[in-house]
Amino acid sequence: MSPNIRAVADAWAPRVLSVTRMMTSLLFIAHGTQKVFNFPEKTPAVPYELLTVYPGLAGVLELGGGLLLLFGLFVRPVAFVLSGFMAVAYFSVHAPRSFYPVVNGGDPAILYCFMFLYFAFAGGGPWSADAVARKTSRSAAIEKRS
Numbered sequence: 001m002s003p004n005i006r007a008v009a010d011a012w013a014p015r016v017l018s019v020t021r022m023m024t025s026l027l028f029i030a031h032g033t034q035k036v037f038n039f040p041e042k043t044p045a046v047p048y049e050l051l052t053v054y055p056g057l058a059g060v061l062e063l064g065g066g067l068l069l070l071f072g073l074f075v076r077p078v079a080f081v082l083s084g085f086m087a088v089a090y091f092s093v094h095a096p097r098s099f100y101p102v103v104n105g106g107d108p109a110i111l112y113c114f115m116f117l118y119f120a121f122a123g124g125g126p127w128s129a130d131a132v133a134r135k136t137s138r139s140a141a142i143e144k145r146s
Contacts, residue, residue: 018072018125024115025069028082032063054093061085069119072128076120083116 030040035055038045050056061082068078086109094106101107124130 014126016125017122018127020115021072021075021119021124021128022070024112024119025066028062028112029066029070032059032061032066035059036063058085058089069124072124072130075124075128075130079116079119083113083120086110086113086116 033039034042035046036048036059038048046055048055048059050060065078065082065085068074069082090101090106090109090113094101094104094109097104097106101110
């Protein structure tokens with residue numbers, strides 16, 4: 001990689017992390033809205049019951065966790081929880097159908113699991129509420145020392 005391309009890639013990597021987090025969360029939110037609001041319409045519609053694991057807890061985690069990730073709020077803990085949730089979803093719902101993810105329909109669960117695991121370690125990037133909060137608290141700390 002030439003030095004100019006490397007410099008551009010290094011400069012844009014944090015921004016691309018933020019965009020990847022936002023796009024992943026938007027796709028994930030769609031799974032939550034389908035469970036909670038039946039939008040986009042799923043046929044046959046599964047009635048939403050909050051006090052069930054599926055679609056109740058799953059819908060809350062997908063919708064609520066997805067919204068928190070979209071705005072970049074509490075990214076690391078939320079992403080960690082969602083990563084575990086997706087691992088459980090894969091092994092409890094998809095894996096019993098077949099060993100192969102392409103056959104059992106579990107490839108999205110695997111991708112979400114590892115994307116969320118990455119966000120748990122990488123954070124939300126510069127375009128996140130967490131980054132704004134960190135920047136604000138650093139500014140306040142600097143002003144307090146002055």
